[in-house]
Amino acid sequence: MKPIRWGLIGASTIAREHVIGAIRAQPGGEVVAVMSSDAGRARDYATANGIPNAGSDLAGLLSRGDVDAVYISTTNELHLAQALAAAKAGKHVLCEKPLALTVADALAMVEACRKAGVVMATNHHLRNAASHRAMREAIKAGRIGKPLAARVFHAVFLPPHLQGWRLDRPDAGGGVILDITVHDADTLRFVLDDDPVEVTALAQSAGMAKAGLEDGVMAAIRFKSGAVAQLHDAFTVKHAGTGFEVHGTEGSLIARDVMTQRPIGTVTLRTAAGDTLLPLDDEGLYVRALRQFHAAVRGEGQPAASGVDGVWSLATALAVLESAKAGRVVRVAPGL
Numbered sequence: 001m002k003p004i005r006w007g008l009i010g011a012s013t014i015a016r017e018h019v020i021g022a023i024r025a026q027p028g029g030e031v032v033a034v035m036s037s038d039a040g041r042a043r044d045y046a047t048a049n050g051i052p053n054a055g056s057d058l059a060g061l062l063s064r065g066d067v068d069a070v071y072i073s074t075t076n077e078l079h080l081a082q083a084l085a086a087a088k089a090g091k092h093v094l095c096e097k098p099l100a101l102t103v104a105d106a107l108a109m110v111e112a113c114r115k116a117g118v119v120m121a122t123n124h125h126l127r128n129a130a131s132h133r134a135m136r137e138a139i140k141a142g143r144i145g146k147p148l149a150a151r152v153f154h155a156v157f158l159p160p161h162l163q164g165w166r167l168d169r170p171d172a173g174g175g176v177i178l179d180i181t182v183h184d185a186d187t188l189r190f191v192l193d194d195d196p197v198e199v200t201a202l203a204q205s206a207g208m209a210k211a212g213l214e215d216g217v218m219a220a221i222r223f224k225s226g227a228v229a230q231l232h233d234a235f236t237v238k239h240a241g242t243g244f245e246v247h248g249t250e251g252s253l254i255a256r257d258v259m260t261q262r263p264i265g266t267v268t269l270r271t272a273a274g275d276t277l278l279p280l281d282d283e284g285l286y287v288r289a290l291r292q293f294h295a296a297v298r299g300e301g302q303p304a305a306s307g308v309d310g311v312w313s314l315a316t317a318l319a320v321l322e323s324a325k326a327g328r329v330v331r332v333a334p335g336l
């Protein structure tokens, strides 16, 4: 099988903890180079992760003939320019969420990739979880009747090694809404197979985030079908556990421990007939995302979450942010 060779843009934690391994888990998946803003950091990162080439020059990485695709996992304000440059260089693009800081910028990234004829994906790992896929399938099969409402519990404790730019850099897209609410928005769209229309939200700064950033939020979202969803996201909550529920006219789906990076958790289908645990596989979320991405590069499918999906999740999160600031209902405007 022809290899798919990756360049990493950003010497990040997420690449080290999840994505490098997911690339290497694919037949033909290779990581050939890493780029950091700091040459020394790039070298150290390359050595620590067994990557043969390192540098601090984006143009240098993108001019490499042995790089087919790039994974962008820098801080969020950098994604736009890096994605545009990668598309121009003819590289396929897997970009971290949020795609950018404005919807217009995210749309420009999608358009640049479309024009260049390269695959673009957003790294929304949660729609790759067996739990969320099982919920989507159960809803499509009519097992809960018509979905009326969803509840997302995604209030967690930001681990100490990630307590950096998310808490004090508004310019980098810090704050819990651009970090976690984007994932909820994508997962809700995926599970419900529905698009958000409007949101209302209250945010808090409960002592962890600084510089005007929020570290907790509760929001309500109305979808096109009329279904409503509520979510609670936070960096500050140590012991709540996570969950995702969908309640329909004939039954409920109750998932626990599923807003996570690992293939864990349970999904219970509850109807008049009683409770049934849905069977779940345990494929890694990022491994599946990379598998789909590689298939798309080979012309054999679509990425799990496209660039357009990333535009939707960003538009929803920005509406939540605006609603929390302005104190009113805000329409979700993906500009598509």
Ligand code: NDP
Binding pocket: 009, 010, 011, 012, 013, 014, 015, 035, 036, 037, 038, 041, 042, 073, 074, 075, 076, 096, 097, 098, 123, 124, 125, 162, 164, 165, 179, 261
């Ligand atoms: P990190 O803070 O680990 O990395 C972001 C950037 O910070 C890196 O590109 C690097 O810059 C710089 N950096 C990292 N470590 C250091 C250090 N020790 N000293 C100096 N600079 C450092 O962020 P994350 O990996 O948590 O997040 C990166 C992106 O991935 C974000 O867009 C985030 O939203 C997204 N993300 C997505 C997840 C998902 O599941 N989809 C999960 C976690 C994050 P440089 O490259 O220039 O060296």
